[in-house]
Amino acid sequence: MKKHRVVITGMGVVASNAIGVPSFLEALKQGKSGIQHWEELDKLNLRSQIGGAPSLDTVELTEYLPRLLAAKLTNKGIIYACLAGVEAWKDAGLTPSDEKTDFNSGLIVGSGDLSFDSWINREMPVYPIDRGESRKLGSRTISEGMNSGAAAYLNSILGLGSRIQSNSSACITGSEATLMGYEYLAAGRADRMLCGSTEGDGRYIWAGFDAMRVLCSDSNENPAFGSRPMSASSSGFVPSGGSGALVLETLESAQKRNAKIYAEILGGQVNSGGQREGGTMTAPNSDAVIACIKSAVSNTGINPEEIDLISGHLTSTKGDPIEIRNWSNALGLKGGSFPHVNTPKSMIGHAIAGAGSIELVACALQIKNDFVHTNLNLDQVHPEILEVIDEDRIPKKSKDQEVNTVMKANFGFGDLNCALVLRKFKE
């Protein structure tokens, strides 16, 4: 069967340090932190009181959303997904029709926990239920709380008629959505798929992580220092909200309409460690991680030496050195031959289900603009990482350099792994 080439023709992003692709590019280049201290989390006795929430203050919602949605949507995860999705669609040079369904395009937009998000923003609709006033829930409790809510609202704007899907796979949600979209297009099932993921933010999503003691609680006084992947002192992840969206398109379709191309997606792999052999709900089975990366390399036919940049999962936890060792073992590269490695998480925190898609936007921007972005807060790289790779493999300042091939991976709760390969587009 003929495999179609798949390219990225549009992108949108809502992150804690920037909204919109041009601002995000600048923020990545400058190393801008979006992490803040939240008074409310302090009052509520959370150990970790820092996080990243995209600021919608400067956004004119009606430029992206129909008037009713702009006025009434309360679920931030859904709002972020609609903003990123509409930006990506327009960026690809596409205009939604108000009348006709576009049966050649579909979307896959996943989320982590939309129902927790709705509770925050509507002063907990659960209370009306328990007060015997469930009629006060109104008409949107289901549509804003259902796992497919982000995809459903976004598609109410775009009107797409091919596959409309919502995956939920913890931290790999965004990269998995993109891989699924790639596979669908490579098989010739549609012309284009908008792929992305989203996560809201705030106390109801974050408190559960805080209770697990996986969040950074040593930087409440110095929020921007909290997220420090690969550091000797990494002490837990810093949660954030946001959404990324990528318009994936077959090369034929993109060239037919003369679309701009950010990068080509060569493919990837998704697997699970089965929560066995060292893998648990929260910790990865390293053998499965290595197998996932190796398969992504062999599926896409690249040579590991061609990889210019690894965009890691690297959450700023004790797992970071293990992740670097897994990459090194999977690729057979170490020391000075290891590719550059970075993650936007030092700037934007860990956007949980939103992370993969936001970070893929960062990958495509680095390919398109030939630079590698910084990793903040890395005065001291973790010594176990330095046993595996040379320190200069980790950019501590954004720098311009040719970036042709990027490997991106995310690893998630449930022992889930997803790896993708992106490459600069050449005919």
Next chain:
Amino acid sequence: MNRDNVKEELMTIIKPFVPDGESIDLSDNQDLINDLKINSAHIVDIVLDIEDKFDINIEDDVIGEMNTVADAVDVVMKKTA
């Protein structure tokens, strides 16, 4: 509150739900669903907003009678009398 004041308040509540935009001129006899094209699922949201605004309760059988803008004004006038 006189009828005009009530109608003005109701317009503020109803207009965001009207697909054709703020520019539409709402008249008394327009049917909320058939003329103004309000999604029937949103009628419950309009009712909740009206209840909050005027501090009243609108029972389910009364909601069924609120077909036009004028009907809605009548309900509010009666409940606040």
